[in-house]
Amino acid sequence: MKQFSHIENPLSRIKDNLNSTGLSHLKPVSLSPSQHRKASLSHIKAQAAMDEADGLAEMIDAPCSNGVDQKRPKAIMSGEHLDVEAYASLYSGRTKILRLIFIAEHCGNPVTQIEAVRMAYDELKKGENTQLLREVAEKINGNLGPEYGVDYAWIHSVERRAEQRKEKLENELSGYKTNMIKESIRMGYNDFGDFHYARGLLGDAFKNYVRTRDYCTTSKHIIQMCLNVILVSIETGQFMHVTNYVNKAEQTPELQDPIITAKLKCAAGLAHLEAKKYKPAARKFLETGPELGNNYTEVIAPQDVATYGGLCALACFDRTELKNKVIDNINFRNFLELVPEVRELIHDFYASRYASCLEYLENLKPNLLLDIHLYDHVETLYEQIRHKAIIQYTLPFISVDLRTMASAFKTTVAGLEKELEALITDNQIQARIDSHNKILYARHADQRNATFQRVLQTGVEFDRDVRAMLLRANLVKHEYIQRNSRKN
Amino acid sequence: MVLTLFVVNGMLSWEDYTSGSVPKEQANWFLQTVATFITSCSVEQIRLAPDKFISLCKRFKDQVLQLQAPMQGIAPMRTAIRKLQSSAEHLTSLHSDFLLLCIVAKCYKAGLSIMEDDIFEVDQPKDFFLYCYYGGILNIGQKRFRKALEYLHHAITAPMTVLNTVAVEAYKKYILVSLIHTGQVLPFPKYTSSVAQRSLKTYAQAYIDLANSYATGKISEVEKCLETHVDKFKLDVNLGLVKQVVLSLYKRNIQRLTQTYLTLSLQDIASTVQLETSKQAELHVLQMIHGGEIFASINQKDGMVSFHEDPEQYKTSEMIEHIDSSIRRIMLLSKKLSAVDEHISCDAAYLSKVGRERPRFEIDEFDTVPQKYMTM
Numbered sequence: 015m016k017q018f019s020h021i022e023n024p025l026s027r028i029k030d031n032l033n034s035t036g037l038s039h040l041k042p043v044s045l046s047p048s049q050h051r052k053a054s055l056s057h058i059k060a061q062a063a064m065d066e067a068d069g070l071a072e073m074i075d076a077p078c079s080n081g082v083d084q085k086r087p088k089a090i091m092s093g094e095h096l097d098v099e100a101y102a103s104l105y106s107g108r109t110k111i112l113r114l115i116f117i118a119e120h121c122g123n124p125v126t127q128i129e130a131v132r133m134a135y136d137e138l139k140k141g142e143n144t145q146l147l148r149e150v151a152e153k154i155n156g157n158l159g160p161e162y163g164v165d166y167a168w169i170h171s172v173e174r175r176a177e178q179r180k181e182k183l184e185n186e187l188s189g190y191k192t193n194m195i196k197e198s199i200r201m202g203y204n205d206f207g208d209f210h211y212a213r214g215l216l217g218d219a220f221k222n223y224v225r226t227r228d229y230c231t232t233s234k235h236i237i238q239m240c241l242n243v244i245l246v247s248i249e250t251g252q253f254m255h256v257t258n259y260v261n262k263a264e265q266t267p268e269l270q271d272p273i274i275t276a277k278l279k280c281a282a283g284l285a286h287l288e289a290k291k292y293k294p295a296a297r298k299f300l301e302t303g304p305e306l307g308n309n310y311t312e313v314i315a316p317q318d319v320a321t322y323g324g325l326c327a328l329a330c331f332d333r334t335e336l337k338n339k340v341i342d343n344i345n346f347r348n349f350l351e352l353v354p355e356v357r358e359l360i361h362d363f364y365a366s367r368y369a370s371c372l373e374y375l376e377n378l379k380p381n382l383l384l385d386i387h388l389y390d391h392v393e394t395l396y397e398q399i400r401h402k403a404i405i406q407y408t409l410p411f412i413s414v415d416l417r418t419m420a421s422a423f424k425t426t427v428a429g430l431e432k433e434l435e436a437l438i439t440d441n442q443i444q445a446r447i448d449s450h451n452k453i454l455y456a457r458h459a460d461q462r463n464a465t466f467q468r469v470l471q472t473g474v475e476f477d478r479d480v481r482a483m484l485l486r487a488n489l490v491k492h493e494y495i496q497r498n499s500r501k502n
Numbered sequence: 503m504v505l506t507l508f509v510v511n512g513m514l515s516w517e518d519y520t521s522g523s524v525p526k527e528q529a530n531w532f533l534q535t536v537a538t539f540i541t542s543c544s545v546e547q548i549r550l551a552p553d554k555f556i557s558l559c560k561r562f563k564d565q566v567l568q569l570q571a572p573m574q575g576i577a578p579m580r581t582a583i584r585k586l587q588s589s590a591e592h593l594t595s596l597h598s599d600f601l602l603l604c605i606v607a608k609c610y611k612a613g614l615s616i617m618e619d620d621i622f623e624v625d626q627p628k629d630f631f632l633y634c635y636y637g638g639i640l641n642i643g644q645k646r647f648r649k650a651l652e653y654l655h656h657a658i659t660a661p662m663t664v665l666n667t668v669a670v671e672a673y674k675k676y677i678l679v680s681l682i683h684t685g686q687v688l689p690f691p692k693y694t695s696s697v698a699q700r701s702l703k704t705y706a707q708a709y710i711d712l713a714n715s716y717a718t719g720k721i722s723e724v725e726k727c728l729e730t731h732v733d734k735f736k737l738d739v740n741l742g743l744v745k746q747v748v749l750s751l752y753k754r755n756i757q758r759l760t761q762t763y764l765t766l767s768l769q770d771i772a773s774t775v776q777l778e779t780s781k782q783a784e785l786h787v788l789q790m791i792h793g794g795e796i797f798a799s800i801n802q803k804d805g806m807v808s809f810h811e812d813p814e815q816y817k818t819s820e821m822i823e824h825i826d827s828s829i830r831r832i833m834l835l836s837k838k839l840s841a842v843d844e845h846i847s848c849d850a851a852y853l854s855k856v857g858r859e860r861p862r863f864e865i866d867e868f869d870t871v872p873q874k875y876m877t878m
Contacts, residue, residue, distance in 0.1 A: 435762050466816040466821075473829075489661055
């Protein structure tokens with residue numbers, strides 16, 4: 015199929031990379047840029063990547079060296095159109111299937127949709143989740159031919175096997191319970207939890223994992239239990255539980271393994287992200303150690319850590335924190351290497367190259383909207399980043415020409431004026447707009463006058479309130495007297 | 503003099519007997535007699551029989567209103583009040599009647615002179631409500647919205663056990679004046695009686711809707727609300743005030759612009775504030791500059807308005823005088839407050855209440871409440 019030809023031809027991948035990053039003038043091969051465009055598989059990559067921006071910072075991520083090794087999942091979260099197969103290879107287990115389904119539902123491109131759904135089906139066939147397979151088969155709707163329909167034979171055999179296994183597990187569990195061996199009971203419940211999870215019955219899986227808590231004896235057991243519960247909770251979207259169990263796991267003594275610490279930090283970060291607490295989320299992601307590697311692919315990929323952490327940090331941190339925790343953070347640098355665009359945009363923001371920063375953001379947007387955890391936060395985060403950029407831009411100046419500023423932010427003067435008005439009313443910028451000459455003047459409130467005004471105002475209010483109070487006290491006294499006289 | 507008082511009262515009761523309309527000459531004679539009486543009576547003797555005097559004055563007021571000559575009644579009533587008051591801070595029952603006469607006669611300035619004194623002593627809580635309500639109306643007539651707000655605020659936050667209509671009407675006006683003066687309606691303060699907090703809102707629903715639509719800042723919303731409730735407003739004789747509320751919304755929106763812009767074209771002002779033409783915007787801005795509500799200058803050639811800072815530098819001697827007198831006034835008020843506080847802490851009733859609530863068997867605590875008060 016056509017979609018896979020780019021794997022067979024690694025060289026065209028390089029060209030496509032260069033094309034999309036506007037560096038096509040570099041001509042790594044003898045083909046001219048226009049021929050590149052014709053030869054490339056641009057019908058898949060429907061999205062136009064970068065514009066021919068002049069002020070674009072150089073993307074020195076050396077696509078050449080990586081184009082050869084197509085297994086290395088590098089340019090996934092990039093401005094290119096989403097490469098579904100490469101994206102899916104970052105994950106494993108249930109989350110892979112869920113992500114593929116999500117992409118199929120939200121992507122506008124029918125080619126990608128079919129691709130995603132097909133991969134989901136294949137993945138499901140390897141497992142035991144018959145319910146989900148049925149749903150995915152419905153989505154495919156026969157578009158991929160007969161071998162991708164609802165395979166009743168397979169479903170029956172899987173379900174029969176599942177029934178048998180369930181009976182066996184139940185018998186074993188009751189056996190262990192009569193024997194009262196803690197360790198066996200714990201393993202029994204754990205196996206049950208795994209079984210339910212594989213079948214897609216997350217509620218039961220959760221209950222069983224939680225039941226193992228009473229039978230945990232060593233900290234290893236506790237951590238295993240916590241990690242299982244966290245996994246199930248993330249999938250069901252119950253992030254309260256995630257936070258609780260992360261705390262529980264972190265408080266376990268003898269928590270030495272750096273991989274597990276990294277996993278816990280990621281989970282905590284995800285929980286904060288869902289709760290829209292971007293600052294704590296950023297902190298957690300930034301604290302994740304590089305040992306995470308590919309050890310938590312059933313939940314999150316290292317690229318995601320970089321993207322989530324980078325975007326949240328940009329939206330929430332001030333300049334000092336951004337420098338200390340992100341740019342100078344050696345551990346996080348390893349993650350950022352995996353998503354060079356995020357790294358570039360953070361550096362651009364810090365160096366005040368707002369046009370290119372915002373451009374990277376725009377390019378990343380379509381792919382981020384396909385991410386199962388980030389999609390409903392993309393707009394908020396982008397808005398916050400844009401506001402911060404505008405505020406940071408105006409900070410060092412006494413007066414700013416709105417026309418230059420508008421071109422720096424790639425917007426019209428009128429639009430910029432509206433944005434500035436909102437920010438000024440919100441008291442985020444201390445300035446005034448000269449609409450006639452289109453200039454923004456910084457304005458620092460006169461402390462002395464403001465103090466006098468406040469003093470006089472306070473005096474008036476005190477006067478008014480005390481008089482009212484005395485009056486009321488008097489009224490109450492008279493009523494009291496009246497009531498008394500009536501009593502007597 | 504006291505004799506005369508009883509004689510006049512006798513005449514009044516005779517008039518009540520006959521009831522019906524009194525012939526004009528008799529009424530005029532009556533008015534003249536009472537007026538002379540009030541001006542010439544002696545203060546101590548009046549204070550001996552205040553009730554009779556008050557009822558006389560009330561009859562006087564009724565007659566004046568019946569004859570539709572409220573102007574005649576103003577001067578005598580004012581003298582009457584001054585004579586009846588034990589101190590300038592005393593509220594008599596006649597205050598509300600006097601204010602009513604002033605309102606009907608549209609003689610606002612006369613009313614203001616009485617209201618200059620702050621009231622601290624109230625005999626009859628009932629009179630108080632009417633007094634505050636009329637006081638509010640007088641101030642609205644004079645466009646002194648801050649004072650009006652104070653009076654109306656007194657009316658709705660006064661302690662009451664049962665809701666009365668004066669409070670309800672006062673609340674309606676309070677909402678409107680609050681919108682004009684401050685642009686928002688503050689929630690009830692803690693010391694408002696629970697009766698008021700619960701029930702006032704139910705009677706003033708139309709006004710609350712108006713306040714909500716005002717909060718959106720859009721002229722169209724407010725006008726829509728006005729249309730829906732126009733009959734109710736007319737019924738409550740509040741339509742004029744409501745129109746002023748709409749006007750104030752324009753003003754407030756323009757004022758907000760001064761916070762973000764240094765110069766702005768008239769066209770932009772018109773579109774932001776939802777006015778029809780830039781001519782109207784110019785008119786509004788001009789009015790506001792005259793009224794001292796904003797500081798700006800209009801450049802007609804470019805159609806631009808430049809907003810300036812408040813030129814007040816707080817450096818003039820008038821300002822220093824102002825601040826000085828404010829300080830002195832507040833110090834006096836403070837002293838008064840501590841005096842009242844001391845007075846109450848010596849009050850028998852208060853001590854008995856406090857003493858009862860305190861624990862009895864604190865051996866090591868110095869017991870400052872004498873024993874005899876704790877047994878009440």
